[in-house]
Amino acid sequence: xxxxxxPYPLVHLTHRKWPSNIITKAPVWASTDLRDGxxxxxxxxxxxxxLVYFQILVSLGFKEIEIAYPSASQTDFDFxxxxxxxxxxxxxxxxxxxxxxxxxxxxxxxxxxxxxQNIIMHLYNPTADNQRQIVFKKSKKEIIALALEGTRIIxxxxxxxxxxxxxxxxxxxxxxxxxxxxxxxxxxxxSQWNPSEETPMVINLPNTLEACTPNIYADRIxxxxxxxxxxxxxxxxxxxxxxxxxxxxxxxxALLAGAQRVEGTxxxxxxxxxxxxxxxxxxxxxxxxxxxxxxxxxxxxALETITQLTRLPIPKRHPYVGExxxxxxxxxxxxxxxxxxxxxxxxxxxxxxxxxxxxxxRDIGRDYxxxxxxxxxxGKGGVAYVLKRYYAIDIPxxxxxxxxxxxxxxxxxxxxxxxPEEVFEAFKQVCLA
Ligand code: KIV
Ligand code: ZN
Numbered sequence: 001x002x003x004x005x006x007p008y009p010l011v012h013l014t015h016r017k018w019p020s021n022i023i024t025k026a027p028v029w030a031s032t033d034l035r036d037g038x039x040x041x042x043x044x045x046x047x048x049x050x051l052v053y054f055q056i057l058v059s060l061g062f063k064e065i066e067i068a069y070p071s072a073s074q075t076d077f078d079f080x081x082x083x084x085x086x087x088x089x090x091x092x093x094x095x096x097x098x099x100x101x102x103x104x105x106x107x108x109x110x111x112x113x114x115x116x117q118n119i120i121m122h123l124y125n126p127t128a129d130n131q132r133q134i135v136f137k138k139s140k141k142e143i144i145a146l147a148l149e150g151t152r153i154i155x156x157x158x159x160x161x162x163x164x165x166x167x168x169x170x171x172x173x174x175x176x177x178x179x180x181x182x183x184x185x186x187x188x189x190x191s192q193w194n195p196s197e198e199t200p201m202v203i204n205l206p207n208t209l210e211a212c213t214p215n216i217y218a219d220r221i222x223x224x225x226x227x228x229x230x231x232x233x234x235x236x237x238x239x240x241x242x243x244x245x246x247x248x249x250x251x252x253x254a255l256l257a258g259a260q261r262v263e264g265t266x267x268x269x270x271x272x273x274x275x276x277x278x279x280x281x282x283x284x285x286x287x288x289x290x291x292x293x294x295x296x297x298x299x300x301x302a303l304e305t306i307t308q309l310t311r312l313p314i315p316k317r318h319p320y321v322g323e324x325x326x327x328x329x330x331x332x333x334x335x336x337x338x339x340x341x342x343x344x345x346x347x348x349x350x351x352x353x354x355x356x357x358x359x360x361x362r363d364i365g366r367d368y369x370x371x372x373x374x375x376x377x378x379g380k381g382g383v384a385y386v387l388k389r390y391y392a393i394d395i396p397x398x399x400x401x402x403x404x405x406x407x408x409x410x411x412x413x414x415x416x417x418x419x420p421e422e423v424f425e426a427f428k429q430v431c432l433a
Contacts, residue, residue, distance in 0.1 A: 008211050008212040011179065013222065013223060016218075016222055017257075018219075018221075018253065018256040018258070019215075019256070021256040023252065023255050023256065023288070025290060025291075026285055027255055027259065027260055027262045028063070028064060028261035028262070029063070029261075029262060029278060029293065029294060030062075030096070030261055030263040030264075032239070032263050032265055032275060033057065033065075033266055034050055034066060034079075035068055035076075035097075035098055036066070036263075037270050037310070038050070040269060040274070041269070042311070043311065045310075050067075050079050051079075051082065052309065053306065053309050055088070056302050058090060060299075062093070064094050065093060065094070066096040066097065066263070067083060067095045067097060068080050068097050068098075069099075071100075072105070076097075076112075077108070077112045080112040089116065091117065094118040095118070096122050097119070097120075097121065098122045099121065099150075101147055103149075106150060107153070107157065110161060113163075115162070116163050117163045117164065118166075119161070119163055121165060122204075123150045123151065123167070123168065125143065125146050125171070125172060126172045127172065127173060127177040128177045129176065129178065130176065131172075148188055148189065148192050151167070151189050154193075155167075166199065167193050168201065168202035168203075168237070169186070169201070169202070169203055170203075170239065171205070172208055173206070175209055176209060179224070183224060183227045190228065190230050191229060191230075194230075195230060197233055200232075200234055201233065203235070205220070205221060205237070205239070206238070206239035207240040207241050208239075208241060209241060210242060210244045210246065210247060210273075211243065213246070214253040214254075217253060218250075218253035222257035222258055225257065225258035225259075235261050236260050236261065237261035237262070237263060238251055238254040238276075239263040239276075240276040241276075242272075242273040242276065244273075245273065247264070247274070248276055248280050248284070251264065252281070262276060263276070266279055266302075266303070267303065267306070267307075267312070267314060267318070268280070279299065279303070279320065279321060280320060282294045283319065283320040283359065287359050296363075296364060299320075300364060319358075320358065320359065326357055326366060327371060328372055329378055331379025331381060331382060333355075334378055334379060334382030335381030335382070336355040336381075337357065337371055337385075338381045339381075340357070341354055368389065371385075372386060372389075374418040374420075375416065375417050376411040378407070380400035380403070380404035382404075383395075383400065384400050386423045387423060387427055390424070399431050403426055403431065
């Protein structure tokens with residue numbers, strides 16, 4: 001059965017540069033939660049829910065937010081009107097809408113955005129071989145003509161739009177498009193739009209169906225970046241999907257390869273296996289000492305509302321924000337965390353030193369209580385930690401093993417977690433009896 005699938009083609013780069021690069025700053029973040037994310041929900045959000053979501057995105061610091069696909073849905077159209085007419089868009093936030101390269105859709109999309117100060121008109125058309133031949137039955141020439149005609153109409157509309165218009169073009173299904181053809185379409189569109197230095201355009205290269213390892217996506221981005229015309233007037237954007245479970249890695253490697261902007265969603269919601277998870281990406285930067293340019297301090301509160309709106313719960317072990325992500329059960333980890341936190345109190349160098357904790361849980365408003373929880377795999381370090389943190393008891397070393405042994409027997413008999421009060425009981429029985 002597996003033989004019906006073809007291996008992904010390699011990019012023949014002889015002097016690829018991206019493996020030696022490092023990420024030193026946050027990319028431009030572009031949220032697609034309210035379009036790509038919303039269209040994948042079992043129950044799409046209504047206008048009121050989308051507004052709450054939009055306001056959370058703004059509070060987190062997103063400056064580019066794709067709010068809708070207004071020409072395809074009246075609800076989306078109405079949502080655009082609501083945001084604009086009720087004045088919900090801060091001056092420094094650009095709203096974006098997606099449109100196919102079809103005249104009536106483009107004109108309707110501009111209608112939806114009338115009155116907005118700053119917009120991104122995001123044009124897409126599929127370019128992959130299977131889309132061209134099977135879905136659209138169009139030649140390469142016809143696909144290019146479609147993209148150019150879409151660009152021309154947008155240019156015409158933009159000329160009398162009252163707000164500032166930024167243009168974004170996506171060769172949709174770039175991931176399955178022959179690179180040389182993707183280059184030809186993209187360069188045709190750039191030349192037609194003719195961006196300036198003051199108002200660059202966005203070229204977004206989506207990993208629409210993630211089918212390659214992140215290093216190959218990076219190769220494709222590096223290749224495209226080198227082949228693009230007017231490169232200094234183009235913001236190179238990526239839009240990784242997560243079909244292989246590696247969207248975050250693809251985004252990061254793409255940044256190494258020259259991408260300047262990343263599209264994705266909070267927690268990676270989106271079609272199939274989702275979009276790139278911008279929360280994880282932001283914390284990956286944060287934990288390297290890089291300002292993520294998103295305000296992550298109250299992320300738990302923000303995500304509590306987000307999960308109610310999407311009805312998609314956060315897995316307990318989701319990177320950085322899962323409920324259990326700063327909790328250790330195993331004895332060796334607990335011992336190291338306990339020692340690390342003690343060291344942290346006296347280390348005055350300003351750096352984070354605690355083993356097994358990628359970031360300080362306090363940075364996102366959590367405390368240290370839960371970093372150690374007790375079950376049958378826990379050891380004396382963990383038990384000593386709980387007694388100290390919950391009861392301010394510094395248990396002597398000699399007693400630690402005895403109390404831990406009792407706690408372990410209790411946990412084995414009970415078959416689960418042992419609460420701090422039960423640890424305290426065991427301590428009393430062993431040490432005070
Ligand atoms: O995944 C995709 O290719 C898209 C495009 C419309 C950017 O969502
Ligand atoms: Zn997408």
